[in-house]
Amino acid sequence: MKHIIGIDLGGTTIKGGLIEGQNIINEEVADTRASEGGEVTLNALKEVIRKLKTDETRAIGIGVPSVVDRAKGIVYHVQNIKDWDEVHLKWLLEEEFNLPVHIDNDANCFAMGERIYGAGQQFDNFVGITLGTGVGGGIIQQGKLLHDANTGSGEFGEMPYLNGILEQYCGSFYFQNHHNTTGYEVAQKAGQGDKKALEVMHEYGKHIAVLIKMIVLTVDPQAIIFGGAIANSLPLFEESMYEHLIDFPYPNSIKNLKILKSELNNPGILGAAALCY
Template identity: 70%
Template sequence: MKHIIGIDLGGTTIKGGVIESKNLIKQIVQNTEANKGGETTLNHLKEVIRKLRTAETKAVGIGVPSVVDSERGIVYHVQNIRDWEEIHLKSILEKEFDMPVFINNDANCFAMGERIYGLGQNFENFVGITLGTGVGGGIIQKGKLLSDMNCGSGEYGEMPYLDGILEDYCGSFFFTKKNSNGYDIMQRAEKDDNKAIEIFDEYSKHMAILVKMIVLSVDPQAIIFGGAISNSFHLFEKKMYDNLTDFPFPNSIRNLKILKSKLQNIGILGASALCY
């Protein structure tokens, strides 16, 4: 049975797994040790691949939190890994392991993971959005990841908005400005804390703006939210829809599905989806 390795490369940990027939059958976690420099992180990445590789392994997919030249597999300006300003990761790993290696940024991996393994199987055209420290996005059109020049399409969080960018209002920074964090505020809101509910009502207005930007740019069949903040979807979903009633093209909202991802281990699955 053919195996695919998926690697979720973060600033703190490297999470890797073996996929067999679309099932995650093995996974390991390795410290990135990013503060020691890029060579140390690269060696840890190679170690993870060696531990996961079997005679049945056919390809490796890697998701990274940065800009990627996905055609050539060059990773640029990884903020959380020292000395990774430009690393030709694809060529390095293909030479080391003699198998195909596919690399993209983590938001695109999320969208691909949904397309191959998750709710995105039901849609040919959708946008996957990760809601966490940042707000990243991946665009699927005609069943495939949108091809772009610099891995920047779908990065709606970087759009100018109010006194900053949309990420400031749809990512975790919105909650830290309230002298708390999203998880604590979610717990309070679920216990009917009025102040916490008001915060999510405010958050829903910003999320409606995000939805409007997505619909006006690509008009997808669906938007699928993932990431830590998406766990509070039930707290902002209704008010978000209420703030979409003034959209100039009502059918676009009426026909749009806005969903929360159901996948576990999406970082690993999404990276492996690059290999399909």
């Protein structure tokens, strides 16, 4: 049976899967080595693909944390990987592996994965948001991924907010820069009832509410589906999030909005593979 390789290239980790039908039959994970960037990250990506590739592999789909020229497969200005300002990724990988390569923004791939395999199956219009090293979004309208000019629609994390951008308050940098810890450590302590950790999660929920307001005012979707490592902590900041949505000028938009956590394992991998179809 034919195989497809799906790659979720994040700012911290490269996750790859070998897809047969609708199932991931083999997985590989590697450090992105983002601080070294350039050829180092490219070689780490190639090694993941090399380990996954079989004689039955027919194509490679890759989600990257940046804007992409879909037709040419050129990746531009990756925010969290050093020296990835213009990478002709499609050409480089097709030369290396002699297989067709399809590339899109990683958050778009996450949204595609949810649409095909996950909670997004029940919605024609929704936004998939990844909460990890960065904060990215993919927009599904009328059941299809929004095909914009540069794959940049839905990058809500880049919007100006307070003394920086939303990503600095809704991604993992928030816990590092403002509380000198990690989201995982805060979630663990909050789950055990630690007062300080619960306060941090309460504050985090306030920032997520701002993110939701921007999404609703821009796209007005039926649902927002959160994915990424931080999304697993949704029960810890959900109450605060809704608390800070009470003042939204169009209350029915919030009342009708479904806010969900992804239940899929590796939707980014599945969504990247879906690019090949």
